[in-house]
Amino acid sequence: MEGHMPVGGQAGGLLLRRVIRGQRGRVVSASALGMTHQACEASVPVVIGAAIDSAVATGSAQSLLRWLVVLGVLFLVLSTCYRTSARIAEGAGEHAAHLLRLELGARVLDPRGGADANRLPGALTSIATNDASRVGAVAEVLPYGSAAIAALVVSAVALFGISVPLGLLVLLGIPPLLWLGHRISRPLERRSEAEQESAAYASGVAADLVSGLRVLKGMGAESAAVARYRTTSQDSLAAALRAARSRAGHEGALLGLTGVFIALIGIAGAYLAMDGSISVGDLVAAVGLAQFLLGPFQLLAWADPAVAQARATARRRAQG
Template sequence: MGGAAPSGRHVLRQAIRGQRRDVAAGAALGAGHQAGEALVPVLIGVLIDQAVAGGDAGALAGWLAVLAVVYAGLSFSFRFGARAGERAAEQAAHDLRVRLVARVLDPRGGAENGRLPGALASIATEDAKRVGAVAMAVMSGVSALTGLAVGAVVLLLISVPLGLVVLAGTPVLLWAGHLLGKPLERRSEAEQERAAHSSGVAADLVAGLRVLKGIGAEAAAVTRYRITSGESLAATLRAARAEAVQSGLVLALTGLFIAAVALVGGRLAVQGDVSLGQLVSAVGLASFLLGPLEVLSWVNAELAQGRASAARVAAVLAAPPDVASGAGRLPAPVRGAMRLRGVVHGPLRAIDLDVAPGEVLGVAATDPADADALLRCLDRRADPDGGVVELDGVSLHDLDPAEVRTAVLVAGHDADLFAGTVRGNVTSADDSADDSADDSAEDRAEDRADRAMAAAGVAGALPLGGETPVSEGGRSLSGGQRQRVALARALAAGRAVLVVHDPTTAVDAVTEARIAAGIREMRRGRTTILVTTSPALLAVADRVALLDGGRIADTATHADLLRRHAAYRAAVLA
């Protein structure tokens, strides 16, 4: 994601430039269609003057054949021009969605800051679609301007005054449409902002539905969403009124313009300056001009909405990353030695900690904020404000976050599950089989998944074991079942260093003791850090570090810390 931060205009230009072939082809074909439409009333006027007025049947048949050819050409041009324009719009929107998803999933983070997941989804769908539609608007605008140009040239050939009226009036109408589109642009941006916020709140409430029901907060949640949805509706109505006003005023100005053209043409016909056929052509062209001018009004509205959406897209793409990329490389193979020296981050104050390769280390934090800060540093979601975190002697700050996560997996307490099956979730973090076509690699991955599910107690907790269906977000499972599946997924990943945070808070004590023993067995020979206050988990650790007041107060076995520190006893036995 390097380079200069994109602006809304840059996003629009890039969307059009990326589809320049389809946009150019659609514009050329659309221009041909509009030119053909403009020539139809001209040919009808010629037919009247040269065939009907003179009673020449041969000339009539010839000009009718020319009209048929023109109609076939403009029909062909419209069909394939519209196809190219739609393809450009859809492809531009797709490319933009891919860029947005890549930015949101960037290992360096930052795109999600200050935005609800539903808001990001709205930007990646509705806003990307509106930006993509600008490609079609550009194509349509070029086509409409071509139609206006052809009409003006023909009118100039018929009568200079008529042509001058068109040439003078068209820029005024375009300028008026641009000015009238400004309020629409502002209100469209507010509309999309409120709609995205409403979607975010809705997604947030659905994700926490079980909790809301548990604490009896359904009424408060409904009230919150009603207020947010009402604000979104009000913003949408304001944008709709602005669009209606703009369309109505532009249509009224267009009607006055067409009436002026018809009035001038009629006076010229009465004075004998133009023939009957030329008058028919002039009136037909005046009526034809209504179409391109309406298209330009639509183009103005699309551009206004596209600019507003592009600004929102650009804000996500330009979001600064939480951490920078590093050029360092991890040694191969990774031994798993972790070292923290003088780490200062948030509530953490000068943390010093060594974890030997293959060690199972427990970390008991008396304050949950201390645990969260430590996890952020180990996962490189944030760099310490001071000090250094090293893996096998290499500072995490010098590594790309994606490379860090090939060796270090931090399994959070609130890990999400995906729709599918339990086995599909457990194997989703294990990419060993993807790197080889060898069936034995897949067999080993399946075996590791089975052992991980057994270690996490998944098989006995679910009626169909690994084949148990999982709904979106894992909401079809209980809290304890979700925890065990998430833990099994972390174990099956097989990273050199595994950091788990409170993986058993929703299971009973007997199950927790079995899971603790399973983790110990499954991670034998690999570095494991258990950030928890669970006595069962801490009891199977080789050592436990007491994190109290933002500092490492002591490091010893679980039993020794129980004897030495009241703060430790309060944290793990409360």
């Protein structure tokens, strides 16, 4: 079986790239809007810190009003970009899944045969629903992942502006964190592939049982058929539970690592403020950015396993 994995993996990767290319316009526009949204979000604590130093500390009402206007514009832009980006990204995922279903239908109806070879009808139903949705979801997830990475970059640049040590802490800490998150997703990818295969087989057995119910009754074999389906269904449930536990473990581990990383940024910022290296406004901005970083990391914690599941499903489809 391992000898076939590279071929399936390459074909699965080609399928994912084809899905993304097919929704290129939507993915690019949603990514650009999402990155703008995240850049504006990252700018909010920086603007608040600047307002504290230049307006609150000096007691200037005019300066405070100007910074409030800047904040209002920021929130208007980030809100508009987020809503538009989310709508386009959702459309990209749905369109991609729909095209995959049409492709499967064309292969099933092809007189020369195709996707229905050696498959039960229920298995085809599972592929046309669950599998297509998971593979198509990569076109929806990609803009969110791009926006999260943009947020991390903007936050690192902002922290560099506040303090070089803080910027270096983020810049040097993010790559290992992302690498660890990717490594943690490997078990989820394997278990997701097994889950989808088991679910498709269970659907096929159920459809086969229903279509042959009259024959089974005539033969008096209902109990044997029900026992077979019960075993298959339990196997499918066990695979789904293993995948769910793996996903929960992945998200929990990544968020735990993220919490430690954010706490380190906050501690470093507080130390620099006490040392007089940064101002009170800079400390507020640094702590705000540290708290903001939780959002992009949560996005990555959601996007990475979703891509892993899409990759596993695409590889299974390619092998089938």
